Amino acid sequence: MSGLASPPQVRKAAPAAGTTPGASQGPPPTRRVALLPTAALVLGALYCLLPIAWVLVASTKSGADLFSTFTFLPGDGFGDNLADLSAYRDGIYWRWMANSVFYAGLGAVLSTVVSALAGYALAVYRFRGREAFFDTILTGVLMPPVILAIPQYLLMAEAGMTDTYLSVLLPLILSPYGVYLGRIYAEAAIPMELVEAGRMDGAGELRIFLRIAVPMMSPGLVTIFLFQFVAIWNNFLLPFIMLGDDERFPMTVGLFTLLKQGAGQPALYTLVITGALLAIVPLIALFFVIQRFWSLDLLSGAVKS
């Protein structure tokens, strides 16, 4: 409240005779602290960070302490929890982790390749129906993937491919949002002059794409890769519907089976919490590694206008 009360005085004092406005002593004039926005942002940050803090603290508690001790009082059971999680069904958790890495890693790479090719083509080539094609893909952005899971399952069943690694990978390869981003990035980053120059010098279209376009699009492609990786990593419904064999489950679906063991069985909270905590470690690591590629901005092109 004090921040609101003081500015009028400062303003009144400022135009006093004989003093130059900029050279007055005392605190610099009208340095408002935006209290309300700051408070809102702090609240927002707490809202996002508290659950993570909870997971962090809860993963250190033993099963007996989990609900009986103070919520944010750390326990000393993290080692035991980790050992229990690794021992659960002969370490199937690590298999789920490996599956998740496989689905998200390969899926994101393939999806980025497809997005780059499609985005580049849509940005650089003029062909009949280009906009119609692009608009169709744009509608795909509006369609939540959740809605598509069951139709995709039925299609996979027609092809006899359900309950396989491919059944989870294939539907993830075409990402409408990735194609959309790919086109936007390609349009922004690749000057047509450069493509023309490449053609003049006798490079083939594929060579132009690989040697000229891809390096220029790479910051955008990194973004697409990251988006896709996170989306696939967190994906639940598609693998839940597609897969029957728990050896092929990704982590999301696997942890779900620990929570829902039937009415008579206590949910394995400590294991799920520890598992959930470990599940975000690869994501954080990925962000740290990839961050450096983002520092190359889209303007590091070759043509100055």
Added chain:
Amino acid sequence: MPIVSRHRRAVSVATAVALGAATLTACGSSDGGDQAESGPVSLTYWAWAPNMDKVAALWNQKNPDIKVTVQKQASGDDLVTKIITASKAHQAPDLVQAEFQALPTLVSNDALADISEEVGGAKDKFTPGLWQQTTLGSDAVYAVPQDSGPMMFYYRTDLFQQYGLKVPTTWDEFAATAKALKAKAPGKSLTTFSSNDAGLFAGLAQQAGARWWTTEGQKWKVGVDDAATRKVADFWGGLVQEGAVDNQPMYTPAWNKALNTGQQIGWVSAVWAPGTLTTAAPDTKGKWAVAPLPQWDAAKPATGSWGGSTTAVTTDSKHKAAAAKFATWLNTDPEALAALVKESGIYPAATAAQTGGALAKAPDFFANQPDFYARAAAIAKTTAPAAWGPNVNVAYTSFKDEFGKAAKVKSKGGFADALTAMQAATVADLKKQGFEVAP
């Protein structure tokens, strides 16, 4: 887990669209065309009970010609949706674990095979109230009961003594006990009415004699707001309105704490409660005891069930006879049942297995009550019949929404209105699914 529930809703909506109208009398094929097969067959089995693979390993050892592979799944409505979706694509596994109340949904979607010829002989190994739930009142048999959850009343012996309370044997006494406790210790509650757990309410209604889904010719009749259920809703609504019992949902950290600190001194639950108490209220070990559920009519003791599941064979199975053979073995063979109790921690549905073996000894948490399982078995015998329909999930969702509101404002009238709304939602959904509904 908001993400999961959002997905769950999406699944149901999507399947409802994908499945379209279903028919009331779906007949699984029991033509037994697989009788003459030779050579080893391979069966897949979707189950959620822990360590089911170890139990199946016993079978595989003895039956090299029928190999069963367990694929562990998450329990609940999501699995029902998954089975139905797989069944539409003819990709369902040979065997599935299914809760009793999910059977009509699965049968009306033509997902389960009639295995009456193969498993009919096992009928007398189970109480009639359980077996009847696998036949859906027809001549067919769609599953073999695996575990059951007879409901019982749990109370803190030390606190009951401290406050001079007697264990209630009727619901009237239960209400009096709840009020007596409030008078002596306003901060404590005898139990809580949880609007999160439709299974509990359904079990209480079942005990009172409710029949929520029955058939009349080719039509379904919905009795969610029948006289028995209304009695139960009014009873709990009255207690909640007076503040005689708590109204917080179960299975939350706050509820765990209430149990652990003795703020809630009793619990209307089922036979599996020791497992829940072990994790929820570790400090109260050895302080609990079990008693039969309070009765409406002391002369005719009855209990409901909360939880419990079956083993069913799907219509997609190419080896129905072999699958039925395994289902029978799993749920009636003494060795299999002993393994289920020991490895999977279930309470067996087969009457003979409810005492002796691994259940001769009380659970660790109830070491103070050595005859725990003998009492449980006696209570289990009084299980009232239950009547499930093809959209239990809709009724349950509606229960959570409507009773959640009513419990929050603590209004008895709200409980009655909630029941009416639940009935209306259930009937409307049945009609929407294309079933004929008797008025």
